[in-house]
Amino acid sequence: MPVRVLSTQEMKLDSEDDVVLIRRAVRALADRRGFDSFASAALTTAVTELGRNVWVHARRGKAIIEELEDALKPGLRVEFRDEGPGIPDIDWAMAGGNSTASSLGLGLSGTKRLVDEFHLQSEVGRGTTVRITKWKRF
Amino acid sequence: MMLSTREYMNRLGFTEQELASRRAYFQLADEDLSRLAALRPFAERHNDAVVDAFYQELILKHADSRLFFTDQASLQRAVAAQKRYFLELFSGACDLDYLENRLKVGATHQRIGVAPKWYLGAYAHYLRLISTRLLAEKGHSAETQGQLQSIQKIIFFDMAIAIETYIAAGMDALARHQAAIRELSTPVIQVAEKVLLLPLIGTIDTARAMQVMESVLMRVVDRQARVLILDIAGVPVVDTRVANHLLQTTEAVRLLGAATILTGISPQVAQTMVQLGVDLSAMHTRANLEEGLELALDLTGRVIRPKEK
Numbered sequence: 001m002p003v004r005v006l007s008t009q010e011m012k013l014d015s016e017d018d019v020v021l022i023r024r025a026v027r028a029l030a031d032r033r034g035f036d037s038f039a040s041a042a043l044t045t046a047v048t049e050l051g052r053n054v055w056v057h058a059r060r061g062k063a064i065i066e067e068l069e070d071a072l073k074p075g076l077r078v079e080f081r082d083e084g085p086g087i088p089d090i091d092w093a094m095a096g097g098n099s100t101a102s103s104l105g106l107g108l109s110g111t112k113r114l115v116d117e118f119h120l121q122s123e124v125g126r127g128t129t130v131r132i133t134k135w136k137r138f
Numbered sequence: 139m140m141l142s143t144r145e146y147m148n149r150l151g152f153t154e155q156e157l158a159s160r161r162a163y164f165q166l167a168d169e170d171l172s173r174l175a176a177l178r179p180f181a182e183r184h185n186d187a188v189v190d191a192f193y194q195e196l197i198l199k200h201a202d203s204r205l206f207f208t209d210q211a212s213l214q215r216a217v218a219a220q221k222r223y224f225l226e227l228f229s230g231a232c233d234l235d236y237l238e239n240r241l242k243v244g245a246t247h248q249r250i251g252v253a254p255k256w257y258l259g260a261y262a263h264y265l266r267l268i269s270t271r272l273l274a275e276k277g278h279s280a281e282t283q284g285q286l287q288s289i290q291k292i293i294f295f296d297m298a299i300a301i302e303t304y305i306a307a308g309m310d311a312l313a314r315h316q317a318a319i320r321e322l323s324t325p326v327i328q329v330a331e332k333v334l335l336l337p338l339i340g341t342i343d344t345a346r347a348m349q350v351m352e353s354v355l356m357r358v359v360d361r362q363a364r365v366l367i368l369d370i371a372g373v374p375v376v377d378t379r380v381a382n383h384l385l386q387t388t389e390a391v392r393l394l395g396a397a398t399i400l401t402g403i404s405p406q407v408a409q410t411m412v413q414l415g416v417d418l419s420a421m422h423t424r425a426n427l428e429e430g431l432e433l434a435l436d437l438t439g440r441v442i443r444p445k446e447k
Binding site: 016017020023037038040041042044045048049052106107109110111113114 | 341343344374375376377378379404405406407409410413414415416
């Protein structure tokens with residue numbers, strides 16, 4: 001059964017406050033689609049991590065939020081796109097415990113554990129795209 | 139804090155260079171300015187009638203805009219200011235002083251709460267009244283056509299400045315509110331001797347995290363605190379950055395000789411932090427504030443016990 005996209009919305013991200021607005025939009029959708037509070041917390045935390053990454057490393061970008069449906073199972077997909085410096089060594093960045101921005105360095109690896117699907121694409125000098133998906137549990 | 143017009147000029151980047159680029163963009167040439175200057179006597183002759191007409195026809199006919207004039211004196215002041223303001227359109231000058239005067243007008247309107255629709259509506263009305271009179275006096279000709287275009291150019295040039303000032307002033311108001319909220323939401327409370335409580339509420343952004351850390355450290359020293367309780371029940375999301383701030387605060391507080399107790403962690407936040415891989419073993423943790431307080435008293439050698447009968 002193919003994944004159907006029920007809705008798509010795009011939000012700009014060019015300030016730290018935009019990270020909060022995007023998170024609130026995602027949380028509202030998660031609640032509306034009946035995600036349990038644990039899944040909702042995991043997804044909104046993941047969105048915060050990735051949104052902050054865009055803000056810290058690229059200063060601007062956007063988030064594309066999609067409501068999905070797969071065999072009547074609701075899901076949410078959020079894609080962050082920026083045209084920032086890109087990630088030179090993805091394996092290193094994903095290994096965890098590494099940090100370039102005085103944080104804990106767990107952002108990417110930790111975020112991956114919070115969601116069901118995680119896809120990262122980055123090119124140095126061109127930008128980074130991270131796409132995450134979370135499905136509602138039964 | 140209100141900014142002075144000079145500061146606004148800087149903020150909006152109103153420099154000689156910007157002025158030149160604006161004039162080019164609005165195609166406001168020297169030729170237009172000399173046309174306007176040549177129209178000055180015409181404007182002086184009609185200005186009173188035009189401004190009075192637009193107050194009668196426009197401003198005072200609308201309940202919302204009439205609200206700005208509660209008494210006759212303020213109405214007269216506004217009308218007089220407006221007359222001076224419109225005459226300046228025909229000054230033939232368009233330098234930084236001109237820009238600053240226009241900016242002042244925008245800032246004043248924003249401050250007293252005149253919505254841009256009234257400002258723009260008044261301009262449109264003024265433009266119509268003055269062009270009707272110009273055409274009546276000088277007839278349709280290539281010359282009047284050119285004059286009307288010059289008036290239109292300076293008016294659009296002016297409106298752009300005023301609207302930008304509106305927006306900048308609005309952003310300032312927003313920033314002031316945000317600063318006020320930040321200040322309000324970081325109270326460090328002494329709950330017992332040597333025990334401080336910091337209830338964190340809302341989103342912890344970079345600026346707030348810094349402020350929180352600084353005020354906490356000062357209070358720990360002031361009060362010679364031994365324990366700091368950080369309650370995060372009101373924090374919607376604890377991501378690695380927030381966790382990092384908590385850990386840094388804990389480390390700094392430890393250097394001052396005090397321990398940190400983290401309370402108010404919801405089951406959802408607890409699970410999320412484990413999945414993220416955040417290690418908070420450097421701090422004591424308790425599920426709620428009540429248990430956190432018990433631990434804090436325990437660490438400072440005290441207990442809460444029932445009153446003896």
